[in-house]
Amino acid sequence: MARDSAVAAAKKTNGKPGPKHNIEAVRQAYYERIAKHDMKPLWRVMDSIVTKEPVSRCAPMVWHFDDVKSLVMESGSLISAEEAKRRVLILENPALKGQSRATNTLFAGIQMILPGEVAPAHRHAAAAIRFVLDGEGAYTAVEGEKAFMSPGDFVITASWAPHDHGNTSKKPMLWLDVLDVPAVNFYEASFAEDFDAPTQETTRQDGDSLNFYGSGVLPDGTPSMNRTPVINYTYARTRPIVERMMHAGEIDKRHGARVRYANPVTGGSVLPTMGAWLAMLPKGFKGQPYRSTDGAIFACAEGQGSTNVDGEVLQWGPNDVFVVPPWKRYSHQAAKESVLFSISDRPAQQALGIWREGK
Numbered sequence: 001m002a003r004d005s006a007v008a009a010a011k012k013t014n015g016k017p018g019p020k021h022n023i024e025a026v027r028q029a030y031y032e033r034i035a036k037h038d039m040k041p042l043w044r045v046m047d048s049i050v051t052k053e054p055v056s057r058c059a060p061m062v063w064h065f066d067d068v069k070s071l072v073m074e075s076g077s078l079i080s081a082e083e084a085k086r087r088v089l090i091l092e093n094p095a096l097k098g099q100s101r102a103t104n105t106l107f108a109g110i111q112m113i114l115p116g117e118v119a120p121a122h123r124h125a126a127a128a129i130r131f132v133l134d135g136e137g138a139y140t141a142v143e144g145e146k147a148f149m150s151p152g153d154f155v156i157t158a159s160w161a162p163h164d165h166g167n168t169s170k171k172p173m174l175w176l177d178v179l180d181v182p183a184v185n186f187y188e189a190s191f192a193e194d195f196d197a198p199t200q201e202t203t204r205q206d207g208d209s210l211n212f213y214g215s216g217v218l219p220d221g222t223p224s225m226n227r228t229p230v231i232n233y234t235y236a237r238t239r240p241i242v243e244r245m246m247h248a249g250e251i252d253k254r255h256g257a258r259v260r261y262a263n264p265v266t267g268g269s270v271l272p273t274m275g276a277w278l279a280m281l282p283k284g285f286k287g288q289p290y291r292s293t294d295g296a297i298f299a300c301a302e303g304q305g306s307t308n309v310d311g312e313v314l315q316w317g318p319n320d321v322f323v324v325p326p327w328k329r330y331s332h333q334a335a336k337e338s339v340l341f342s343i344s345d346r347p348a349q350q351a352l353g354i355w356r357e358g359k
């Protein structure tokens, strides 16, 4: 029965129950009937699926490194990096329990590799970044380069790039892994494979890609690409830049003295799905409020401070990791001179034409 004829039939009813009751009953019967055909009325769900503003399911959250480090270290005696493939503790947003994600689109975890261990070579459709928290001298081998890592280094593994990790140093190394896994799985586009050999052959020296592509020159004939060819944006190179910006007074009122990690070939983001930033906040910095549609994961590289997220205050210090959900108004305060790394899905949203920012 068409909707109009259903309404007309209801209107024809005299006596009790009344017309209003009848139209509701007719509608309900109609909804039940169309449900059997896997259909439902948009008008009953419109407001919840087309919201006036972003409604985030994820919560502000901070993981303090004191807790994280001891818990991650404990996993070292439970399972080897080789058996685990990746010995990672997931930083799971408490509002997204059971979903292995820190924000709706980003996975975050703390990976540890002990001296002498190898995390075997594999590749996957999801892209990854590492932000090194603790230790010195473990490596990520990716795309022919063996990049030795130090705290504050920002290491890229693009989609489908074979990668393995090893630790030839005498100390455990811990780093923050962020992957676009939830976004890839949203599109149901996940592929992955392991390799027979646990480590890959490398043909480039440590730092080759940063020198080749990140020095204001490009190897002749370098093609345009949608991800950066630089494997490791070292802290030793990037930190002095934000420090110099801060001393030059180039301090954004919301973000501090901040740089965006860029693809040196195009000026675009480091990965098509994820972008990253490094900011220095002067001691006593009181940031103005800011919000954007990309939820962000922050890691404190140095210093101490707090971030007010919609009235909730997240205190942070060295190596703490915290989450600011999409479209939540936030502002940073720095008790000491501080350095904050951050990563979000902004490039993906910009490519889709949906990214917005505001006060």
Ligand SMILES: [Fe+2]
Binding pocket: 122, 123, 124, 128, 163
């Ligand atoms: Fe991986």
